[in-house]
Amino acid sequence: MSSSKHNKPKQTGKVASISDVARESGVSIFTVSAVVNNKSHVGKNLRERVENAIRKLNYRPNLIARSLSKQKTQTIGMIVPDIVNPFFPMVVRGAEDAARKQGYNLLLCNSDDSLPKEEAAVELLLSKRVDGILLTKAAGDFSPSLRQMIQEVNIPFVLVMRTYADLTKDAVVSDDYQGAYEAVCHLARSGRSRIGLISGPLKISNAKERWRGFRAALEEQNLPYQPELVVEGDYRIESGFRAGHALLSHRPDGIYVANHLMTIGLLQATEEMGLRCPEDFGLVSFDDYPWLGVFRPRLTTVELPKYQLGSEAAELLIQRIGGDDGKPVLKKLLPELRIRESCGFAQFVSGDHRRLKPSEPISDSLAKK
Amino acid sequence: MSSSKHNKPKQTGKVASISDVARESGVSIFTVSAVVNNKSHVGKNLRERVENAIRKLNYRPNLIARSLSKQKTQTIGMIVPDIVNPFFPMVVRGAEDAARKQGYNLLLCNSDDSLPKEEAAVELLLSKRVDGILLTKAAGDFSPSLRQMIQEVNIPFVLVMRTYADLTKDAVVSDDYQGAYEAVCHLARSGRSRIGLISGPLKISNAKERWRGFRAALEEQNLPYQPELVVEGDYRIESGFRAGHALLSHRPDGIYVANHLMTIGLLQATEEMGLRCPEDFGLVSFDDYPWLGVFRPRLTTVELPKYQLGSEAAELLIQRIGGDDGKPVLKKLLPELRIRESCGFAQFVSGDHRRLKPSEPISDSLAKK
DNA sequence: CGCGGGTTTCAAAACGTTTAGCCGGCATTT
DNA sequence: AAATGCCGGCTAAACGTTTTGAAACCCGCG
Numbered sequence: 001m002s003s004s005k006h007n008k009p010k011q012t013g014k015v016a017s018i019s020d021v022a023r024e025s026g027v028s029i030f031t032v033s034a035v036v037n038n039k040s041h042v043g044k045n046l047r048e049r050v051e052n053a054i055r056k057l058n059y060r061p062n063l064i065a066r067s068l069s070k071q072k073t074q075t076i077g078m079i080v081p082d083i084v085n086p087f088f089p090m091v092v093r094g095a096e097d098a099a100r101k102q103g104y105n106l107l108l109c110n111s112d113d114s115l116p117k118e119e120a121a122v123e124l125l126l127s128k129r130v131d132g133i134l135l136t137k138a139a140g141d142f143s144p145s146l147r148q149m150i151q152e153v154n155i156p157f158v159l160v161m162r163t164y165a166d167l168t169k170d171a172v173v174s175d176d177y178q179g180a181y182e183a184v185c186h187l188a189r190s191g192r193s194r195i196g197l198i199s200g201p202l203k204i205s206n207a208k209e210r211w212r213g214f215r216a217a218l219e220e221q222n223l224p225y226q227p228e229l230v231v232e233g234d235y236r237i238e239s240g241f242r243a244g245h246a247l248l249s250h251r252p253d254g255i256y257v258a259n260h261l262m263t264i265g266l267l268q269a270t271e272e273m274g275l276r277c278p279e280d281f282g283l284v285s286f287d288d289y290p291w292l293g294v295f296r297p298r299l300t301t302v303e304l305p306k307y308q309l310g311s312e313a314a315e316l317l318i319q320r321i322g323g324d325d326g327k328p329v330l331k332k333l334l335p336e337l338r339i340r341e342s343c344g345f346a347q348f349v350s351g352d353h354r355r356l357k358p359s360e361p362i363s364d365s366l367a368k369k
Numbered sequence: 370m371s372s373s374k375h376n377k378p379k380q381t382g383k384v385a386s387i388s389d390v391a392r393e394s395g396v397s398i399f400t401v402s403a404v405v406n407n408k409s410h411v412g413k414n415l416r417e418r419v420e421n422a423i424r425k426l427n428y429r430p431n432l433i434a435r436s437l438s439k440q441k442t443q444t445i446g447m448i449v450p451d452i453v454n455p456f457f458p459m460v461v462r463g464a465e466d467a468a469r470k471q472g473y474n475l476l477l478c479n480s481d482d483s484l485p486k487e488e489a490a491v492e493l494l495l496s497k498r499v500d501g502i503l504l505t506k507a508a509g510d511f512s513p514s515l516r517q518m519i520q521e522v523n524i525p526f527v528l529v530m531r532t533y534a535d536l537t538k539d540a541v542v543s544d545d546y547q548g549a550y551e552a553v554c555h556l557a558r559s560g561r562s563r564i565g566l567i568s569g570p571l572k573i574s575n576a577k578e579r580w581r582g583f584r585a586a587l588e589e590q591n592l593p594y595q596p597e598l599v600v601e602g603d604y605r606i607e608s609g610f611r612a613g614h615a616l617l618s619h620r621p622d623g624i625y626v627a628n629h630l631m632t633i634g635l636l637q638a639t640e641e642m643g644l645r646c647p648e649d650f651g652l653v654s655f656d657d658y659p660w661l662g663v664f665r666p667r668l669t670t671v672e673l674p675k676y677q678l679g680s681e682a683a684e685l686l687i688q689r690i691g692g693d694d695g696k697p698v699l700k701k702l703l704p705e706l707r708i709r710e711s712c713g714f715a716q717f718v719s720g721d722h723r724r725l726k727p728s729e730p731i732s733d734s735l736a737k738k
Numbered sequence: 739c740g741c742g743g744g745t746t747t748c749a750a751a752a753c754g755t756t757t758a759g760c761c762g763g764c765a766t767t768t
Numbered sequence: 769a770a771a772t773g774c775c776g777g778c779t780a781a782a783c784g785t786t787t788t789g790a791a792a793c794c795c796g797c798g
Contacts, residue, residue, distance in 0.1 A: 015522065017753090017754055017755090018754060018755065019754075027777080027778090028777070028778050028779075029754090029755085029756095029778090029779095030756090030757085030777070030778060030779080031776085031777065031778080033755070033756065033757085034776095034777090036755095037756090041775070041776070042776075042777085043775095043776060043777085046776085046777085058521055060492070060495055060496050061496060061754085061755080062437075062496070062498060062753090062754050062755065063496045063497045063498065063755095064433060064436050064437050064442065064497070064498050064753090064754080064755090065437055065753070065754030065755035065756090065783090066754080066755050066756075067433050067755090067783095068431075068433050068434055068437050068753090068754080068755070068756095068783050068784065068785085069754080069755040069756045069757085069782075069783055070755080070756065070757095070783085071783070073433065082462075083452070083458045083461060083462055084458045084459055084462050086455060086458075086660075088458075089452045089453045089455075089457075089458055090453055092452060093451075093452055093453050093479065096477075096479065105476065105493070105497075106477065107474065107476060108465075108475065108477055110462065110465065123429070124474070126429055127429050127430060127431070127432045128432045128433065128474075129431060129432065129433050152427055153384065237659055260660075261659075264659065264660050264662065264663055267663040268662060268663060289660070290606055290630075290633065291455075291629075291633050291658075291660055291661075292660075293633065293637060294633055294636040294637060294664055295663055295664060296665075386783090386784055386785090387784060387785065388784075396747080396748090397747065397748050397749075398748090398749090398784090398785085398786095399747070399748060399749080399786090399787085400746090400747065400748080402785070402786065402787090403746095403747090406786090410745070410746070411746080411747090412745095412746065412747085415746085415747085430784085430785075431783090431784050431785065432785095433783090433784080433785085434753090434783070434784030434785035434786090435784080435785050435786075436753095436785090437753050437754065437755085437783090437784080437785070437786095438752075438753055438784075438785040438786045438787080439753085439785080439786065439787095440753070
């Protein structure tokens with residue numbers, strides 16, 4: 001039973017290759033390849049023979065060999081500062097879904113916001129011959145060497161959530177100016193006049209944009225810009241905490257925080273100083289997350305379209321890979337002001353965090369919008 | 370200036386290959402390869418010639434070709450249910466760091482807890498000829514086809530956070546029995562006697578383990594096991610919300626929730642029903658996250674060593690890849706009970722979420738422990 | 739001078755695909 | 769009956785590495 005005919009049961013754990021299939025079915029390699037990629041016209045009988053052999057040998061095309069031959073890996077590299085930062089999983093997910101939909105895979109790297117690590121990551125991706133790169137650049141400049149690499153190698157890059165004025169490259173970002181503007185206007189409309197800002201690192205383009213939006217809104221609302229009410233953090237919890245202490249000591253009556261993590265820090269500082277939101281100050285935060293639903297007061301936030309950020313970036317990149325080399329594009333995605341309670345407008349939006357249908361997995365529903 | 374000598378300045382964007390380097394430096398391909406992999410003994414002068422050529426041509430070894438030739442990709446595949454579930458980024462990060470440290474890369478896939486997607490992911494990874502796979506299996510059985518694939522292909526698998534009694538495979542999990550046991554004992558010690566459980570899907574091994582730990586603790590504390598106080602969710606927010614409603618209607622005075630996301634849901638239900646924690650019931654949650662630091666009362670949680678889960682799994686996998694095929698290993702990592710306020714022991718641990726040093730990036734510090 | 743032994747270098751064969759170019763039939767056209 | 773065109777299939781050359789023998793060279797020793 002076990003050794004009937006010339007049954008070659010791959011005892012050595014070797015996986016079958018295309019030539020094994022060819023031998024097994026008595027056709028040429030070419031024909032097998034044609035069947036696998038179901039090319040136009042292979043005779044019905046031959047095709048069947050080949051298909052049987054494939055099933056029998058458990059053949060699985062070797063994508064490595066394919067990549068080498070076609071000079072295309074169907075892989076796109078993505079570099080983010082840190083996947084543990086809750087902002088990025090959704091962006092990555094968006095990119096991954098969009099990529100997969102078009103037959104691409106994602107190779108993910110973390111730069112930890114470190115320039116050398118970032119450069120190493122790019123180096124790695126280039127060596128792996130990815131077809132394109134999605135880059136959320138670490139804070140700081142483009143080093144000359146990185147610049148050179150991007151210049152010399154002719155694979156497409158798309159910047160995600162970052163722009164560089166002096167580098168004309170495709171980029172997909174959220175409209176941070178607009179988001180910040182709306183946030184601060186809302187603060188003002190709810191009666192706040194001493195409005196403070198906890199900003200991200202101003203070397204990062206989006207932090208700068210949010211700062212600009214902040215300023216513009218102040219002006220628009222005829223409020224003075226008071227430098228002591230602006231403090232720069234680094235987008236991390238700890239810096240929000242310290243910035244919060246510093247800022248609150250100047251008794252603002254409204255605060256706009258430029259990201260989620262720093263808001264967490266600020267809230268800790270708030271409690272420690274015995275202050276209360278929204279009684280003592282109104283608060284608008286950037287970035288919304290499901291778990292904020294349990295915090296009281298419910299936070300008014302400016303939500304960024306994280307998922308789309310990723311998916312549109314991936315789509316643009318793949319378009320570039322496909323050969324479209326039109327002018328560099330700057331895509332700005334609109335944020336959404338979600339008014340809740342932290343500015344004193346106790347607009348109790350019942351079920352706010354429960355708008356999922358029971359059967360709907362959370363990530364999907366977040367992904368949709 | 371531009372066309373001096375036989376200066377071939379790669380006008381066509383073609384990247385340099387090893388043979389270009391060989392030609393440029395007048396040696397054989399073999400020698401270049403030797404230099405690149407700095408093999409033992411290449412003549413000093415030749416080595417220098419080659420190195421110059423490499424720099425000049427901006428040569429970068431093609432890892433695809435290398436993989437094909439060596440039949441090793443130095444890549445490990447990792448499949449998780451959903452990177453957007455806040456549990457996983459840290460696990461992935463642990464795996465990625467450990468892998469990179471040994472010269473491996475991570476190729477990440479999301480299964481969305483769907484069996485077909487999971488199978489497709491495995492299929493893809495096998496086609497990409499990854500050297501090994503880290504698998505956090507989707508809820509549900511090993512389908513026969515998946516089983517077969519794992520059996521036939523002889524690349525190593527390591528299960529992460531999952532075990533299957535009938536499948537002797539390496540696995541790295543948290544000691545969920547122990548974690549649940551401690552959680553429930555703590556609840557009991559703080560004077561609760563009608564203790565409820567919001568469980569994960571009991572088809573998932575760790576949910577089962579937590580349930581066992583729950584039960585064991587009850588017994589140990591001489592409390593009766595009351596089926597109406599046990600409700601099964603699916604680890605997502607929405608199910609925690611519904612389970613919360615169901616459970617709270619039976620007025621437990623203590624609740625142990627088997628994961629973070631469901632806790633979020635429960636807390637929403639709690640508020641809606643006008644109940645208070647810890648006054649009306651004590652609460653212990655599984656999984657700890659920095660942002661919980663802003664929630665009041667501070668939550669008592671059982672923290673899982675997420676980062677290690679990933680890193681140890683990767684290390685084990687790489688060891689297997691290296692050829693070690695000893696007996697299957699089941700590694701259990703100990704969780705840590707973090708007592709805060711949600712059981713009524715108002716042990717105000719000042720600065721609990723602020724134990725970072727100011728200069729320490731959050732992800733790093735989380736990663737450490 | 740011849741020869742073993744150790745470097746240093748090489749040419750060529752893998753690795754598993756894709757694909758350009760070719761060729762033998764068969765049917766259709768002149 | 770010969771020329772034309774197409775279909776179905778094949779051979780062989782890429783793709784960019786690693787690696788296996790083996791060749792060339794140098795050394796000193798008998």
